[in-house]
Amino acid sequence: MQPFSTHTGKVIPLDRVNVDTDQMVPKQFLKALTREGFGRVLFYDWRYLPGEKPNPQFVLNFPRYKGASILLTRANFGCGSSREHAPWGVKDYGFRVILSPSYADIFYNNCFKNGILPAELSEEQIEELFRRAEKEQGYSLTVDLPDQTVSDNHGLKYKFEIAPSRKEVLLKGLDDIGTSLQHEPEITAYEKTHAASATMYDQVDIKNYSNGR
């Protein structure tokens, strides 16, 4: 995974609460077999009119926010479905940072698997950033993960909280499967003592494939 340290970029304000993952990547795009290409369909139903004509009313299509890489939004971002297609879309569109007062649990977790920093600021701080992003053309922020700060060119500087273990994952771009596999002996030991098994007592109509081991 791509490590994250500091990032400077243009801010786009998405002024909605409770943005759910169905809005980020609607169901018709959940039949893909790969993780790529979801940036084009991010916020599909809001972003496009029939015939995939860009909807001029939607903030992602405002010329002034073109090239933005920091998504500023409202509370409970990413609620609903667990689909990782949502953060794949966020990342593929070009966002590296999300700023919101709060996130839904599964989405928040999924961000860290994809090198996206979902930073949490207070409602008041988010409100102030909305004011600035809407007022100033090309409003940019620098997000410093080691320092846990968000700052602009006018002296604004906000501190944000993040769990140290989460921070480490992003800073190092850790592959968490590899990290977990370092504990393979403990997993094996657990399996010996806890003997998890799924025995079938009645025949059910299931395809029993052999894994050839």
Place this chain on the structure above:
Amino acid sequence: MTTPKTLYQKIWDSHVVHEEPGQPALIYIDRHLIHEGTSPQAFSGLRAEGRKVRRPDLTFAVMDHSVPTTDRTLPIIDTDARLQFEALEKNCRESGVRLFDMHSKQQGIVHIIGPELGITQPGQTIVCGDSHTSTHGAFGTLAFGIGTSEVEHVLATQCLAQSYSKTLHIVVNGKRPAGVTAKDIILAIIGKIGISGGTGHVAEYGGEAIRGLSMDGRMTVCNMTIEGGARAGMVAPDETTFAYLEGRPFVPRGKAFQEAVERWKQLRSDDGAKFDMTVELNAKDIAPQVTWGTNPGMVAGVTARVPDPHSFSDLNDQKATERALIYMGLKAGTPIVDIPIDRVFIGSCTNSRIDDLRAAAQFVVGKHVARSIKQALVVPGSRGIKAQAEKEGLDKIFTAAGFEWRDAGCSMCIGMNADVLPPHERSASTSNRNFEGRQGKDSRTHLVSPLMAAAAAIAGHFVDVRDFDVTPVE
């Protein structure tokens, strides 16, 4: 004396494989359920790294999200869906994972068949790349939805790195009135705590009204826990749970079952166990619920009116409500019973179990769907439930009343197959999400119980089922 523990803590403690200060713990996963929608990228990831599925014997796969609910002997015309099915089949074959394909007699929605076949058992940890995995918590399991990267992690390690959650105790006191179902209870809870009220928490449900629910009802409650923000919801197992499980295909038999029951009886929060947050409701205050907006927290009792955006104090809530009413094509102040319906959907992992179908059938028997209704679908959650319903003659009741009787799958809850709600049409749906576009682009969803959906189908608009003679079947 030892410190009293919550049910969550007991299950957590018995599954810790590795822990160190300041890091998430590695917890063992007893059952991993996968489906065609969120697993292909996980298998590709494994392959790219040269990793193998660690415990194919603890992994179960099913086709549910994109399957047709019409004749499955016909070729699948949706190419993308067909490729997904083929990928799942190939991945299972290569890794030795057991698969319920769309032709299996036991095929169904992943969260329906786990419990139905006894794959789900008390005290387990269960994960699936689907947020409604919380359903399995009805058995006193720790069950929650994960993303595809975590699916890959579980395939490779049979473990998951997790941080200990906060706990939320939701107590529903007293007996629920006739016409008020498990769905109404959970919608009322979400209405009270809000759709992010449970964020960061694992919920445990208790109280007389929860104890009084059948397993089917408890699953409905736990299923929608995620709609209140909590990833997992649980009910401590009791005699109702044990009676449900006995004799199911994956549940131990005879002496082994009795021993299991003795173990399962320990799975309850100790007296005096501390929760981080507690919410209480009285069942007698709960009316049949109908959502009017674009998230499950935008809900009201059937006798209420569509709210005025200005009745909310928070500016963001006002804006969200205004937006929701425009999307839903509703005017503030409209009585909910005056909202006309175009289509009815009885199905989904929330409400497609046998109790749900019985409740709906009992209401529609001898009646007919209103002329104004364009389509009324009944989609059983599994082929096992479908067979049981047919044995009881419920299919005949539904078709005689003008409903379509379909094959099992996720269907119009998510509209990944051909069962889509057309633009600007309005549904009474027993599913779990009324998000914009959820059932189809520009479609308008009202979430209700199976009983309320059946009644709306007959009347052509919402009605208060308490005005009818409704005997609870759950």
